[in-house]
Amino acid sequence: MPSANKERRLAVLGSPIGHSQSPALHRAAYEALSLPWLYESAEVRSENLTAFIEQCGAEWRGLSLTMPLKQVVMPLLDSTDRVATMAGTANTLLFEDADPDGAAGGRRVQRGFNTDVAGIVRALAAVGFTGANYVHILGGGATAASAMVAAAELGAERVLLSVRSLERSAWLEPLAHTLGMRIAMRPLGIADRSLVIPELVVSTLPGGSETGTLFTASTRRSALLFDVAYDPWPSDLARAWDEVGGRVLSGLSMLVHQALLQVRVFVSGDPLEPLPDEPSVLAAMLEAVGLESPQV
Structure with a gap:
């Protein structure tokens, strides 16, 4: 669990992006986790993704990616999880500090995940x-x-x-x-x-x-x-x-559940690692988008 006192930045990128409910979901999650993290949205087209990633400073923890960026991001990643590798798409980018003596030459490592599946x-x-x-x-x-x-x-x-x-x-x-x-x-x-x-x-x-x-x-x-x-x-x-x-x-139900796994990635680096008091976090995210429980 990251330090509760360290501010980090995150954002959802895509085009169009104005309708996205991801900011509401993630903000509710980080509030429930008492993390002072800033989550925004940004209009980013395929041809601008590399430039956006390159300008992300040390304060950036990660990015959520939506249409049309899920395939475009793949060549920009240093590693991908099993699901992203299989599907050929990633909707989550995690920035991690690299070992100065490692293959990345001390720069930040960009790890990709697919939480859509x-x-x-x-x-x-x-x-x-x-x-x-x-x-x-x-x-x-x-x-x-x-x-x-x-x-x-x-x-x-x-x-x-x-x-x-x-x-x-x-x-x-x-x-x-x-x-x-x-x-x-x-x-x-x-x-x-x-x-x-x-x-x-x-x-x-x-x-x-x-x-x-x-x-x-x-x-x-x-x-x-x-x-x-x-x-x-x-x-x-x-x-x-x-x-x-x-x-x-x-x-909207898929959006909530994939976002919960993205929060896991941003918090611990592992989509399989449950969050502290995860049921409460999920409840806060569902409430943020007016979806107390999925209906069919």
């Missing part, structure tokens, strides 16, 4: 969803990769990706094979007419996106919709599920 799994588990054989994912970007790894952890043997560009999303095929899953891809906008209904539909598309994908009433009634976006809410997909009484989980 565990955030998805934990958010689903919180509403009793712990397994799936067939998962349909919308989107072909960094969060889709994390959703695929999460699907594998849920036991999925088959995954369908609906993507804007088959060419730009081709990098996800080897990941599926590594995870031991059969994968199929198709362009967004093709109606779901399959007789095989997924247990879980995950949308990783940005908030406000037009999916163009039509799901049958049977799919909407049977499959849990997990929409990673949470602003604006409800999304068009969420409304479509609501129309037939389907089950819907907002991405």
Whole structure:
């Protein structure tokens, strides 16, 4: 546990970033931990990420990364955890002092972590969803990769990706094979007419996106919709599920759970190390975004 008297800086970076609830979540956590840490947000595009990281002084502890930076950051990291390495994306950067005699030549080490995968799994588990054989994912970007790894952890043997560009999303095929899953891809906008209904539909598309994908009433009634976006809410997909009484989980729950693991990283350097009185910290974070308990 870092010294409670030492001020540190952190921030969430991305573009767009104005809607982010990460500052509210992290500030609530550090207040609950009695840490005088400053957590801000900054509009940073892909081409500006290197410059932003280079200007971070010794007072900086770490960064949360969102769209479009989760893949861009990978070459800038000195090391990555197992999940980030597997998914090829990192949403967390931790600054650590290097051994002056070490390979980093005395400069700070930049460690990367992926807490999105565990955030998805934990958010689903919180509403009793712990397994799936067939998962349909919308989107072909960094969060889709994390959703695929999460699907594998849920036991999925088959995954369908609906993507804007088959060419730009081709990098996800080897990941599926590594995870031991059969994968199929198709362009967004093709109606779901399959007789095989997924247990879980995950949308990783940005908030406000037009999916163009039509799901049958049977799919909407049977499959849990997990929409990673949470602003604006409800999304068009969420409304479509609501129309037939389907089950819907907002991405706000994922945001809370992945942020809790980010706090672990920033506090101890280990996403597996629970925080002091962690239930109270989680309760404070949930309250900060008006989500006392996930509902589905």
